[in-house]
Amino acid sequence: MHASLSMRWLRCVVAAACVVLAPQLYAQSVALTFDDGPNLGATPRLSPQERNAAMLAALAKHRIKAALFVTAGYGADRPEGWRLARAWGQAGHVIGNHTMTHPDLDSEQVSLAQYQREVLYCDRLIATLPGYRKWFRFTYLREGNTQEKRDGMRIFLRQLGYRNAYVTLDTSDWRLNDKLVEVLEKNPQAGDAELEPIRQAYLGHIRQRALAYRALAQRLQGRDIPQVLLLHHNLINALWLDDLIRQFKQMGWSITTPADAYADPVYQLMPDRAAPGQSLLLSMGRSLGLSTADLGIRLMDDGDAEIEALKAQGL
Ligand SMILES: [Zn+2]
Known part of the structure; x- marks a missing residue:
């Protein structure tokens, strides 16, 4: 092999190794998911159809699924x-299941059987939609306040062929949305x-959560x-x-698709906790015995700092 050619080859090998060894050269990725929709409730600005179209337009503009x-x-x-x-x-987005009426599985008033019926009724309504996948998102990200509920849901989802569509980057966009609606109503x-x-x-809130969950x-x-x-x-x-x-x-x-994100083995984990829930990362941390103080209160404070x-500022 010619000397300069072999040097070039060597440089290529070294460069390739550096790409593999240096994670900072890769962009952190995130997949976007939207819960509680479509919502036909009235808001002070935009009709339900306009809100739906605005979110879809923003995703389309950036070619995001x-x-x-x-x-x-x-x-x-x-x-x-x-x-809607x-x-x-x-538009190529995945349609998943988030129950019929958004009950809270951690509530003593909500039985395992009742919660499972909510999943099945929703499944029946969405199963014919394009993009339908057997992905279940727990309401309030709460997986049951008893071991019977927790294990019951794990078995139920597995039997139905459903995946637990975990969240890692949990935000309180809903809290700031409440504030926006309140200000616009006034x-x-x-x-x-x-x-x-x-x-x-x-x-700022979502940026703070993103950096904290990455860490x-x-x-x-x-x-x-x-x-x-x-x-x-x-x-x-929508705005x-x-x-x-x-x-x-x-x-x-970089923005990835939810399917590509869920292909990562981390999303197969089922943290062993009495009452799992919230971000999968918080759940993992807690199953390792980390306290709220260890994990950081600002990961779970519902955006209190931003609201304060x-x-x-008088809002
Ligand atoms: Zn929800």
């Missing part, structure tokens, strides 16, 4: 809501400048994992999802 976890009683059990869900499937004419602090709080994944798994982000089918995402996606790109994160900061 996401997942919608349907709570059928919020709209998909009626023709006009079912059409179908639009997600037709001041329907509010312009961009008046809403800007809420937009900033929403972006937690590195701590628990010794590596970056493809994160699964939880958002909701609501007004705040600012495009900004959120641009923020992830500015952070150097907005109140201090």
Whole structure:
């Protein structure tokens, strides 16, 4: 082999090895998922159809495939809501199951049998939608307050061929959405400048959670994992999802599909805890005996810091 050629070959091998050994050369990735949709409830701005179209437009603009976890009683059990869900499937997004009426499996009033019926009824409504996959998202990310419920659901999902569609990057977008709706109800004419602090709080909140969950994944798994982000089918995402996606790109994160994220072996884990739930990463941490203080209260405080900061600004 010619000397310079072999040097070039060697440099290629070294470069390839560096790519493999240097994880910072890879972008952290995140998949986007939306719960509680489609929602036909009224909001101070945008109709349900406009909200649905706005979220789909932001995803299409960035060529992102996401997942919608349907709570059928919020709209998909009626023709006009079912059409909104179908639009997600037709655009190439996955349609998953998030029960009929959003009961809380950790509630003593909700039995295992009742919760399983909720899953089956929702399944019947969504099974003919394009994009349908047997993916189940636990409501409130709570997997049962007793071992009977927890194990009962694990067996039930396995028998149905359903996957637990875990979240790792849990956010409180819903809390900031409540604040946005409250401000718009008080001041329907509010312009961009008046809403800007809420937009900033929403972006800042999700950025903080993203960085904290990335750090937690590195701590628990010794590596970056493809994160699964939880958002909701609501007004705040209809207005600012495009900004959120641009923020992830500015952070150097790439956007992956939920199916590719779930292919990572971390999503096969079933943390051994009495009452599993919340982010899979928190659940893993707790199953290792880490306390709330160890894990960081700001991963589970429902966005209290952002809400307090907005109140201090008179919102
Ligand atoms: Zn939900």
